[in-house]
Amino acid sequence: MRVLVTGATGFVGLNLLAAMGEDHEPVALVRPGSTTARLPDGVETVEGDLDSLGGALDGVDAVVHLAAAVYAESAMAATNVAGTERLLDAAAEAGIDHFVFLSTIGAHPHVESDPDSAYQRSKVAAEELLFEADHPFDVAAVYPTYILGPRDYRLTRYEHVRPVAANRLLVPPLYTYDEYNVVHVEDVVGTVRHCLDGNPGRHLVTGPNLTTRQVLGTIADATDGQCHILPVPYSVMRWGIKPAIDLLAKVGVSPVGGAAFTERGDYGTVPPALTERAPVAQRSWQSALTDTVAWYREVGIL
């Protein structure tokens, strides 16, 4: 089966290409300016992007659609919605059999989406294109939470790792009181391959919900273990540290006030009933973190 992979040069795409076997023969869609140095040796490529697909779908049996604007807000509507629509049209014309879409946890019908996030809005809009229209092919969508693992060439997860590796002691406000739901990129890749094997419909890929301490503690063990994460109760942060930083900001010592430090970030958490779901055997959340750390170390950034 020949499979066109959009977003092949991204984090999930490179991991997918590395894992695709004989039965799924990838054709990587590569934008004209993008580097091909990270693609596995000998992988077939076709130049193009979602605006100009050209003959990218010629002779393919399936499409895995990973390409998305994940960080650039201005490109989200055009890439994630209009681009997906164009790809669906082209797929219908090319007569493919399977279409696999990589959505995000917030776009799943059983998970509340964040209306303030342009990214989530774009993925919700793509949802309608996929499931509220008739397509002459199977449609599968994958809903991962916060993905970690090797080949994070854009260093999107470095912000969670470097502070741990670059401090012997981590106290607020060096860490904030966030919540996480972490999955291994290999499990996302495994789920995409499961979809290609003829399993349409919606597939969650979720881990357990985690606290900052669990995540940072595991990263600390995976780095050289020299960082101690000092547990400070949230109330101390809220009523002690925040006002202190506000004061430092007032006298010009701190460039920012304390408000940001009391925010509680959410990286992909799900309702308890939806934790630890995937159609494939899952790796542990710890291994997602330790494999990320090991890869950063391997490429010299840690």
Add this chain to the structure above:
Amino acid sequence: MTLSVGVVGAGWMATDYHVPGFDSHPETRVVAFAEASDDRRATVAAELSLPGYPDAAAMLAAHDLDIVSVCTPPSTHEDIFVAAVEDGCHVLCEKPLATDAATARRMADAADEAGVVTQVGYLHRYYGNYQRAMDIVSNTLLGDVVEVTVAHHSTPPTQGWYYDQSVSGGGVVRDLFPHSLDVLLDLFGQPTVESASVQSRGGRAVEDLGRATLSFDGPTATVSASWTQTEGVSRVLVVGTEGWLELSPERLEGDVHGRPFAFEHGDLPMVDIGLADLYPASDEDPHRARIHDFADHAAAGDRATTAPASRGVAVAEIIDAVYEQADAGGNR
């Protein structure tokens, strides 16, 4: 089994770096040295309690050596190097390997014939920051590298032979370019020299300022070096399609997709609170690192050192081409 080392040329490079370097490695010991100057030989023999010989041939005849370490001026390298490899010794040779590429090629051929382990004494890659930068670049974190800028400027050398073309094979280009070229060749393969210029600003008999533009398969690099500084500076800037990095021996910083990174002496900070950071005290010793790396390879009989004699040939070819370009363009 401990390998016996003989050091040729007992200047500061030998006494400050090579002798302590080999003596601190578990598998190598310096057992003898050769030095032409009678005074210096007597001083060093007393200081190190080692037998000293007037030349390499006498030392090779008197000892059954496994390793020869060459710390003499460039024009003398060929004879010492060839005698050593023909005697079956592994050789660490200070840079530049030779005064021109033709000589370097004869040396590399002799080493291949003898099947011994060789390394040219390039230093930069043994700094922690260079190691990191080379890893980051070769693992394509910066995307496709577009441009490299190297500036390596130092104080004038104190020994007279540096200014004698027949001994040194050139000026600052022959002296300082090799460290950078070694790293560039490793990362990007063989370049062509696009343009070059050399000047003597201080009225010296050889050039004390040199610049070259090299085009590699991918990036373009400009390399400049001088001997005109009171306080030296060494910086590298690498720009790729997805990020950049800049380094000196002390500090490395950069950015990938808007996400910054920083190291000092190859290390992360111990404390980084955003407004301020504190790095661990550095005990970095690149001289010791390169000598130990060579000693490891010699002990294992592994010819694939970071910079075997063939690297010295490639470096000499570029430097020869830099001088040719400078002459042809009237840029001298």
